[in-house]
Amino acid sequence: MKVLVTGGAGYIGSVLSRILLEKGYSVTLLDRLFFGTDSIKDIADRVTVVKGDVRWFNPDLLKGIDAVLDLASLSNDPSGELDPEKTLEINYEGRVRVATLAKKYRVSKYVLASSCSVYGFQDGILTEESSLNPLTTYAKASANAEREVLPLADKSFSVTVLRQATVYGFSYRMRFDLAINGMVLGFFKNGQIPIMRDGKQWRPFVHVKDTSNAFIKVLEADPDLVNNQVFNVGSNDQNVQIFDLAQAVAESINLPFKYEWYGSPDTRSYRVSFGKIRDRLRYKTSYTPRDGAKEVFEALKTGALNGDDPRTITVKWYKNLVESFSLVKSVELNGVIL
Ligand SMILES: NC(=O)c1ccc[n+]([C@@H]2O[C@H](COP(=O)([O-])OP(=O)(O)OC[C@H]3O[C@@H](n4cnc5c(N)ncnc54)[C@H](O)[C@@H]3O)[C@@H](O)[C@H]2O)c1
Numbered sequence: 001m002k003v004l005v006t007g008g009a010g011y012i013g014s015v016l017s018r019i020l021l022e023k024g025y026s027v028t029l030l031d032r033l034f035f036g037t038d039s040i041k042d043i044a045d046r047v048t049v050v051k052g053d054v055r056w057f058n059p060d061l062l063k064g065i066d067a068v069l070d071l072a073s074l075s076n077d078p079s080g081e082l083d084p085e086k087t088l089e090i091n092y093e094g095r096v097r098v099a100t101l102a103k104k105y106r107v108s109k110y111v112l113a114s115s116c117s118v119y120g121f122q123d124g125i126l127t128e129e130s131s132l133n134p135l136t137t138y139a140k141a142s143a144n145a146e147r148e149v150l151p152l153a154d155k156s157f158s159v160t161v162l163r164q165a166t167v168y169g170f171s172y173r174m175r176f177d178l179a180i181n182g183m184v185l186g187f188f189k190n191g192q193i194p195i196m197r198d199g200k201q202w203r204p205f206v207h208v209k210d211t212s213n214a215f216i217k218v219l220e221a222d223p224d225l226v227n228n229q230v231f232n233v234g235s236n237d238q239n240v241q242i243f244d245l246a247q248a249v250a251e252s253i254n255l256p257f258k259y260e261w262y263g264s265p266d267t268r269s270y271r272v273s274f275g276k277i278r279d280r281l282r283y284k285t286s287y288t289p290r291d292g293a294k295e296v297f298e299a300l301k302t303g304a305l306n307g308d309d310p311r312t313i314t315v316k317w318y319k320n321l322v323e324s325f326s327l328v329k330s331v332e333l334n335g336v337i338l
Pocket residue numbers: 006007008009010011012013030031032033034035052053054055070071072073074075076090094113114115116163164165166167168173175178314
């Protein structure tokens with residue numbers, strides 16, 4: 001089976017692609033490679049890598065592809081606010097383009113990598129039926145994309161939306177801007193876990209291998225179970241309060257629990273139900289935040305991860321890219337004027 005993974009060199013995509021290879025899938029990655037190729041260098045001879053943009057790649061790439069896992073995007077709230085127009089172009093219109101072309105090229109399954117952030121912050125336990133309350137450009141782009149890709153579903157084109165919880169754990173394109181990974185890095189560097197005030201806020205989490213396995217579950221499921229469906233991806237026991245989470249992170253690393261507060265009190269809190277994916281697809285997570293914290297800490301200790309790699313804070317890296325791009329453009333412009 002031939003699978004196209006957009007954003008395949010990213011934090012989730014680079015883990016997902018390896019699992020797909022282990023399972024015998026033929027894998028093509030479409031990615032702008034904004035974070036370079038380190039994340040895929042050891043699998044580069046086993047996958048087809050296409051450096052391209054979801055907004056304008058040549059659709060012939062989709063010839064012979066059986067399934068598209070659509071992960072490419074500017075991948076968090078702060079990055080989404082750097083240039084809201086571009087965020088909507090990529091995260092909304094780009095995804096709709098990928099899905100529309102996939103249908104046209106007779107791909108049989110399309111899976112959208114969405115986010116629980118489409119719920120915004122609401123009371124109660126949020127299910128796939130809850131109303132959406134996207135609060136940021138990033139969340140709005142995902143909600144818009146969901147709304148337009150789902151109606152493309154028909155008997156021969158299966159469309160599924162996966163609303164992922166916040167992800168954690170080791171990846172080949174590491175992200176320390178994700179809560180658990182950031183806590184571990186703070187602990188590693190300063191012996192203290194940074195905790196956003198006041199620590200009582202609830203958030204849902206999922207390990208990067210578990211979320212990758214959710215994509216594969218959908219890929220392998222009977223279309224009747226997944227077509228035109230939305231699933232939250234995570235597990236009910238990983239809805240956690242931030243202070244408790246920090247404590248678990250410290251315990252898993254086996255160091256005294258020291259922490260430092262940052263930010264002003266965060267009233268943004270939400271809990272999500274993961275019953276649908278569990279019951280309908282028999283999906284179970286295998287990893288806990290403790291496992292993820294331990295593996296990230298070990299990787300920092302052995303040097304497998306570099307906590308100073310500027311690419312690991314997504315918004316800072318995109319800012320650098322935008323600034324260096326503007327610099328190149330102004331130099332070119334000066335060249336023309338002179
Ligand atoms: N990591 C999380 O906690 C999380 C949670 C919920 C949802 N998601 C979603 O899952 C997906 C993957 O997230 P991630 O954490 O791996 O992010 P990431 O930033 O590590 O990966 C995104 C990849 O997409 C590529 N990309 C960006 N714009 C592109 C474009 N226009 N054309 C082609 N490629 C482009 C980047 O180069 C990068 O390799 C994203 O859609 C994200 O919004 C992530």
